[in-house]
Amino acid sequence: MNQFYKLIWLAGSILFAQFPVFAEQTDRSLVPNMFAPESTPAHAISHLAVFVLVITAAIFVVVASLLTYVIIRFRGRANDEGTEPAQIYGSGLIEAAWTTVPFLIVVVLSLTTARVIHAVQDARKPADALDVQVIGHQWWWEIRYPKLGIVTANEIHVPASKATFLDLRSADVVHSFWVPRLAGKIDLVPNQVNSMWIEPERPGLFVGQCGTYCGTQHAWMLLRVYVETSENFDQWVAKQRKLAENEPTVSAGRLVFERTACINCHAVNGTIATGRFGPDLTHLMSRDTLGSGVLTNSLEMLRAWIKSPGQFKPGVFMPAMNLSDADLDQVVNYLTTLK
Amino acid sequence: MNGTAKTDGTIGALPLASIKADGKTIFDHIHSWLVTVDHKKLGLMYIMYGLGFLVIGGLEATLIRIQLAAPNLHIISPQTFNQLFTMHGTTMVFLVGMPIIFGFANYLVPLMIGARDLAFPRLNAFGFWLSALGGMLLYFSLIGGEGMTGAGSAPDVGWFAYAPLTEKAFSKGHTTDYWILGVLVGGFGSIATAINIITTIVCMRCRGMMLTKMPLLVWLNLVMCGMVLIAVSPLTAAQIMLLLDRYDGSHFFDTQAGGSATLWMHFFWIFGHPEVYILIIPAFAFASEIIPVFSRKAIFGYPVMVGATVAIAFVSLSVWAHHMFTVGMTSTGNTFFVVSTMLVGIPTGIKIFNWLGTMWGGKLRFATPMIFSIAFLFQFLIAGLTGIMLACAPWDWQLNDSYFLIAHFHYTLVGALVFMIFAAIYYWFPKATGRLLSEQLGKWHFWLFLIGFHMTFDTMHIPGILGMPRRIYTYEAGRGWGVWNLICTVGVVFQVIGVLIFVLNILLSLRKGKPAGNDPWDAWTLEWATKSPPPEYNFAEIPTVKSRRPLWDIKHPSDPDWKYE
Numbered sequence: 001m002n003q004f005y006k007l008i009w010l011a012g013s014i015l016f017a018q019f020p021v022f023a024e025q026t027d028r029s030l031v032p033n034m035f036a037p038e039s040t041p042a043h044a045i046s047h048l049a050v051f052v053l054v055i056t057a058a059i060f061v062v063v064a065s066l067l068t069y070v071i072i073r074f075r076g077r078a079n080d081e082g083t084e085p086a087q088i089y090g091s092g093l094i095e096a097a098w099t100t101v102p103f104l105i106v107v108v109l110s111l112t113t114a115r116v117i118h119a120v121q122d123a124r125k126p127a128d129a130l131d132v133q134v135i136g137h138q139w140w141w142e143i144r145y146p147k148l149g150i151v152t153a154n155e156i157h158v159p160a161s162k163a164t165f166l167d168l169r170s171a172d173v174v175h176s177f178w179v180p181r182l183a184g185k186i187d188l189v190p191n192q193v194n195s196m197w198i199e200p201e202r203p204g205l206f207v208g209q210c211g212t213y214c215g216t217q218h219a220w221m222l223l224r225v226y227v228e229t230s231e232n233f234d235q236w237v238a239k240q241r242k243l244a245e246n247e248p249t250v251s252a253g254r255l256v257f258e259r260t261a262c263i264n265c266h267a268v269n270g271t272i273a274t275g276r277f278g279p280d281l282t283h284l285m286s287r288d289t290l291g292s293g294v295l296t297n298s299l300e301m302l303r304a305w306i307k308s309p310g311q312f313k314p315g316v317f318m319p320a321m322n323l324s325d326a327d328l329d330q331v332v333n334y335l336t337t338l339k
Numbered sequence: 340m341n342g343t344a345k346t347d348g349t350i351g352a353l354p355l356a357s358i359k360a361d362g363k364t365i366f367d368h369i370h371s372w373l374v375t376v377d378h379k380k381l382g383l384m385y386i387m388y389g390l391g392f393l394v395i396g397g398l399e400a401t402l403i404r405i406q407l408a409a410p411n412l413h414i415i416s417p418q419t420f421n422q423l424f425t426m427h428g429t430t431m432v433f434l435v436g437m438p439i440i441f442g443f444a445n446y447l448v449p450l451m452i453g454a455r456d457l458a459f460p461r462l463n464a465f466g467f468w469l470s471a472l473g474g475m476l477l478y479f480s481l482i483g484g485e486g487m488t489g490a491g492s493a494p495d496v497g498w499f500a501y502a503p504l505t506e507k508a509f510s511k512g513h514t515t516d517y518w519i520l521g522v523l524v525g526g527f528g529s530i531a532t533a534i535n536i537i538t539t540i541v542c543m544r545c546r547g548m549m550l551t552k553m554p555l556l557v558w559l560n561l562v563m564c565g566m567v568l569i570a571v572s573p574l575t576a577a578q579i580m581l582l583l584d585r586y587d588g589s590h591f592f593d594t595q596a597g598g599s600a601t602l603w604m605h606f607f608w609i610f611g612h613p614e615v616y617i618l619i620i621p622a623f624a625f626a627s628e629i630i631p632v633f634s635r636k637a638i639f640g641y642p643v644m645v646g647a648t649v650a651i652a653f654v655s656l657s658v659w660a661h662h663m664f665t666v667g668m669t670s671t672g673n674t675f676f677v678v679s680t681m682l683v684g685i686p687t688g689i690k691i692f693n694w695l696g697t698m699w700g701g702k703l704r705f706a707t708p709m710i711f712s713i714a715f716l717f718q719f720l721i722a723g724l725t726g727i728m729l730a731c732a733p734w735d736w737q738l739n740d741s742y743f744l745i746a747h748f749h750y751t752l753v754g755a756l757v758f759m760i761f762a763a764i765y766y767w768f769p770k771a772t773g774r775l776l777s778e779q780l781g782k783w784h785f786w787l788f789l790i791g792f793h794m795t796f797d798t799m800h801i802p803g804i805l806g807m808p809r810r811i812y813t814y815e816a817g818r819g820w821g822v823w824n825l826i827c828t829v830g831v832v833f834q835v836i837g838v839l840i841f842v843l844n845i846l847l848s849l850r851k852g853k854p855a856g857n858d859p860w861d862a863w864t865l866e867w868a869t870k871s872p873p874p875e876y877n878f879a880e881i882p883t884v885k886s887r888r889p890l891w892d893i894k895h896p897s898d899p900d901w902k903y904e
Binding site: 027028030031032033034035041042044045048049052053056059060063064066067070071074075076077080084085086087088089090091094095098099102103106109110112113114116117118120121122138172173174176178180183184185186187189190191192194195207208209210211212213214215216217218219222293314315 | 416417418421495497501503504509594595597598599600601634635636637639640641642643665666667669670673674677678681682684685688689691692693695696698699700701702703704705713716717720721724725727728730731732733734735736737738739740741804805806808809810811812813814815817818819895898900903904
């Protein structure tokens with residue numbers, strides 16, 4: 001019998017060890033916790049949230065205690081079989097009381113909420129605010145800096161301690177832009193331009209993802225917002241504004257890239273590749289992820305991704321181009337020079 | 340009830356036993372169910388149909404939970420996962436919630452108002468079979484969704500099917516068409532039944548049953564059916580518009596040709612939000628019958644309860660855009676829907692307080708229907724409070740479409756509606772079958788389901804707070820969601836075992852349950868005056884009532900209700 005328990009214990013511990021959740025190493029700064037805000041709208045929201053939580057918790061405690069009291073105090077007892085309790089049909093005074101109190105609570109909550117709505121939605125745009133355009137695609141984010149002439153994808157760089165105003169649109173279906181530690185979400189609706197703003201306080205990486213179901217790969221439409229010091233941000237801008245590197249040693253790979261269908265969808269600034277259906281690759285290697293967050297960006301991953309995107313992101317619109325191994329190596333070599 | 344109760348306290352039996360034809364084959368029985376226009380048989384068919392789909396929708400949910408148990412699992416493909424949550428949502432709302440509440444309304448309303456059937460028995464059968472056809476159409480998509488080549492497909496657009504994802508450009512094949520047609524046809528069935536129930540309540544109450552003497556269940560179903568008429572129609576219209584978009588070149592929601600994505604959202608939610616109340620008001624109705632009987636007291640504040648229900652119905656018609664706080668409405672628009680949504684909280688709170696008032700000073704009996712009702716009170720309280728959190732538009736910008744929202748509405752639909760459906764089944768099963776469900780198995784069912792429910796849905800709030808959106812088939816490790824999701828999934832195990840015990844309880848009790856008699860709970864409304872199960876004509880003699888609790892009057896002739904009402 002002892003053996004039997006040992007066996008179960010062993011099986012259990014093996015099973016547990018298999019579950020990645022218990023091995024999950026969590027970097028708390030990468031948990032998109034809405035109660036750990038790092039930017040103004042998210043701060044305002046979490047303050048409101050705490051206020052509402054306190055009020056609702058108080059209501060819960062009062063009503064749940066009353067319910068519990070009633071259940072214990074008025075439980076049927078063995079010795080009262082056959083008799084009925086006094087019948088009470090109602091009381092106007094009591095009804096009035098428990099109508100008035102909730103009404104007052106509603107007034108308070110409505111006014112508080114209205115104030116935060118106004119503060120966030122009707123905020124004036126400062127003259128020095130950074131403008132960013134976000135365009136949702138199935139299933140990636142096109143990011144544009146119209147005044148800076150930058151086009152990138154999935155990863156947004158913004159300066160700390162300065163307002164960034166985003167206007168958001170969609171190229172296909174409804175998406176939703178959500179980075180909980182910076183702000184609440186806002187939908188990207190076709191034929192409509194929505195706007196939101198953030199004013200992050202400190203440098204750091206803040207993650208989020210698409211909030212509205214948008215088709216097969218809704219799950220892998222991740223967002224990364226890099227908040228940087230203004231010097232780092234300016235450096236990043238300067239780099240992004242350059243044309244693509246033209247590294248002569250990889251011209252063979254560039255030829256493969258330009259002669260294959262790659263350029264129908266991808267643009268590389270300064271070359272004949274001007275496709276707009278997929279992410280701009282001019283500075284591909286300056287990004288940390290591939291496939292809108294499904295893979296980390298490295299030489300091996302890039303190769304695996306190009307070879308078979310659907311293996312990592314089933315349903316993705318990027319096709320496997322069936323390149324020969326030699327061509328594949330050359331294309332990857334070329335792409336890795338796009339820093 | 341003019342004092343002419345038969346010696347056994349029943350007004351239901353005619354001496355017709357000899358007419359009962361023996362020697363019927365199984366086919367005769369099936370035939371009799373297929374062609375029936377009897378409200379009781381149709382009611383039971385609605386309920387069985389809904390319970391059948393409850394099992395199917397539950398299995399879909401179980402698969403979803405397995406896939407989400409840990410980060411980066413690849414048990415189910417994204418395509419299948421998207422179909423599972425679409426089918427789960429559509430099934431639970433249109434093929435479980437609606438049929439079951441209509442089933443109970445069908446079964447109970449005529450009995451409670453002392454009528455022999457609904458006003459239009461054939462329309463009733465028509466409504467049921469339309470609803471059944473809707474369900475069949477939806478599930479036929481598994482075979483017919485992609486034509487002959489792509490067997491094994493189902494709609495994958497989500498249960499509220501946001502345009503333009505449903506347009507031809509983004510949803511090829513026929514799966515979305517089956518979704519549209521299934522919901523459309525079922526909607527017609529709902530409208531037919533709603534008209535029928537309203538007519539019955541307005542025209543066919545027995546003598547003495549003024550509107551102010553109707554049992555609360557009848558009142559609440561009247562309100563619910565009125566809401567069905569108002570709310571289902573825009574959905575039906577929107578489905579037809581979408582069909583036109585897909586097949587006749589119109590561009591209502593076709594954004595590529597200038598259509599509007601938000602137009603669909605408005606159409607859907609002006610149905611969708613009243614729909615939530617359509618589903619929850621019957622749960623209130625069950626609670627308003629069960630809690631008084633097991634507290635041994637008349638309902639507290641009957642007129643206020645009626646008024647609060649009507650108020651909920653009215654206000655709930657003006658709250659729909661609280662589903663759209665993130666769509667980019669103006670600050671004024673957002674504020675309007677914040678205020679209207681919060682206002683619903685007032686009559687809802689009044690209801691909870693009145694149930695509390697009913698229990699106050701009573702002698703509570705904790706039979707299975709009552710313990711489910713008590714759990715309902717606590718859970719509905721929490722669901723209401725998380726609802727207030729979601730009504731604060733700025734917080735909703737964070738919470739909308741996150742797992743917090745999923746937890747919230749499962750608290751209302753499972754924690755409140757499903758718990759009250761279980762309570763109602765334990766309460767009225769003896770009336771419908773003549774046998775009581777086992778109390779012992781009932782308690783096992785209750786506790787297992789309660790533990791499972793709280794493991795799954797209490798925990799589910801947390802990944803939402805931590806930024807986990809709904810409808811993702813997997814998520815990366817390191818976001819802090821894994822452990823919570825695992826606990827959610829483990830809770831499902833308890834719920835599944837609970838439901839299995841419930842099914843077992845029904846099967847065993849049908850054959851061997853304790854005979855119920857006419858009035859096993861010592862209750863007060865008219866359905867308990869007739870036999871269990873009631874004869875086809877319900878009452879041999881149409882009763883006359885003087886108060887809201889006619890059986891109380893009979894049982895306490897010296898202290899009848901009508902003196903005080």
